[in-house]
Amino acid sequence: MRNHWPSETECIICGMTRSAGIRICGEFICIDCEQAIVHTEVGDPRYSLYVECMKRIWLSALS
Numbered sequence: 917m918r919n920h921w922p923s924e925t926e927c928i929i930c931g932m933t934r935s936a937g938i939r940i941c942g943e944f945i946c947i948d949c950e951q952a953i954v955h956t957e958v959g960d961p962r963y964s965l966y967v968e969c970m971k972r973i974w975l976s977a978l979s
Contacts, residue, residue: 923935925937925944926944927944927945927946927949928943928944928945928969928972928973929945929946929949929952929953929965929966929969930946930948930949932946932948934946934947934948937949937950938950940970940973941973941974941976941977942977943973943976952966953966953970
């Protein structure tokens with residue numbers, strides 16, 4: 917299967933340009949942010965940032 921995405925894309929979470937990561941509803945999340953999201957506990961100060969970023973992705977997909 918051919919990849920139609922650019923080789924490097926800006927991460928919606930950290931803003932860094934990366935090549936490895938995932939796409940959710942067309943938005944790119946780099947591998948570092950993906951791992952941080954997966955391993956962040958609810959009490960961690962970064963948790964609310966990740967929740968807000970995920971909300972933006974879902975709201976963008978719904979509009």
